[in-house]
Amino acid sequence: MEREKWLWIKISFGVSFILLIVKFYSFYITHSTAILTDALESIVNVVAAGFATYSIYLSSRPRDDNHPYGHGKIEFFSAGVEGTLIMLAGLFITYQSIYNFFFPNDLERLKEGILLISFTGLVNGILGLTLQKKGKKLNSLTLEASGKHLLTDTISSFVLIVGVFIIYFTGLAFLDSVFALLFSIYIIYSGYGLVRRSVAGLMDEADPVAVESTVNTINQHRKTNWIDIHNMRVQQYGSDRHIDLHLTLPYYLDLGQVHDEVEELENVLENNWPGVMEVFVHADPCLPDKCCHYCQIKDCEVRKFPIDTKIEWTALNMSKNQKHYHELI
Incomplete structure (x- = not known):
């Protein structure tokens, strides 16, 4: 996988x-500010790809004494750097667009520029879709972020092509700065x-998908036997996933039986995840006067109350730090 x-x-x-190189050559022969915006964003692509290469290398390293949860969180940092670079490029493009609106360049060889940008947009689109697909398959935020960035670049390239076509057929050179300014706003939004x-990943914000x-x-x-699961926390760093949860079991099980139930739950989670999975399970005893109502053990010999409901397990009630009998109160 790594x-x-x-x-x-x-x-x-x-x-x-x-x-x-292709985009800057296109700007060189056309002197178009709109094409320059695409070229400047490509600088961000190269810098971000270089940083992403290092983050992929670092995230693949095994956990050590200084990083007991591994190095997967570097992928959040990589995506943040890439987003920041995109926003900075957008701000610079905004400045350049306003400047060239008042001091326009003479536009030349727009046909050749359109063909070159079309080629780069097509390549970026194919690569971007591939990286997003691979990122989801390999649980890599870095690959997904790079793919999204390239798709953003593709969209801006083809919108830019439409703009340059309009400039070419109308002869209205000032539109070059207008289109460049619109692209810069889109780029800044994408970077944000x-x-x-x-930031959400670095702050351990809950990941609904995970x-x-x-x-x-x-x-x-x-x-x-798994009467309820509560206080569940799921964190994902790159392809590594960490899960903490409380598992309510019948109070009469001996220590060996509790161990077997816990191990079975851990195996279920670990065997259904392609990356590294770390599971911590805290076993709780059931409370007969409160848990019997929803406990699904039909042949329980110590049952005090009949089964009168089955509580569906959801992300909401499994994440709460309380046994599920509170839902019946």
Whole structure:
């Protein structure tokens, strides 16, 4: 898995560098500020791909004494750096657009520029879709962020092409700065989205996708002895996932039986995750006067109250720090 991440991020870096040269050549022959915006964003692509290459390398390293949870969180930092660079490029493009509105350049060879930008946009689109697909498959935020960035670059490139076509056919040179300014706003917004996601990961904000997939896995293998699961916390760093939860078991089980139930739940979670999974389970005894109402053990010999409900396990009630009998109160 890590080797595949490494391969795709190196491909991204190499392709980004080549397209950077093509875009700056396109600006050189056209003197178009709108095309310059695309070229400047490609500088960000190259820098971000270089940083992403290092983050993929670091996140693949095993945990050590100084990093007991591994190095996967570097991918959040990588996405944040990439988003920040995108926003800075957008701000510079905004400045350049306003400047060229008052001091315009003479536009030349727009046909050749359009063809070159079309080529780079097509390549970025194919690579961006591939990186997003691989990022989801390999649980890599860095690959997903790089893919999203390239798709953003693709969209801006093709919108830019439309703008340059309009300039070419109308002869209205001032539109070059107008289109560049509109692109800069879009680029800044896209960068903000990456920074927001990065900060959320670094601050251990709950990941709804990771939580829901964990809940679904547990529900698929739910056992009657697992009376309830609560106080569940799910954190994901790159391809590493960490889960803490409390498991309510019948109070009459001996220590060996409790161990077996805990180990079975851990195996269920670990076997259904392609990356590294770390599970910590705290076992709680049931409270007969409160848990009997929803306990699903039909042949329980110490039952005090009949079963009168079955509580569905959801991300909401499994995340609360309380046994599920509180839902019946």
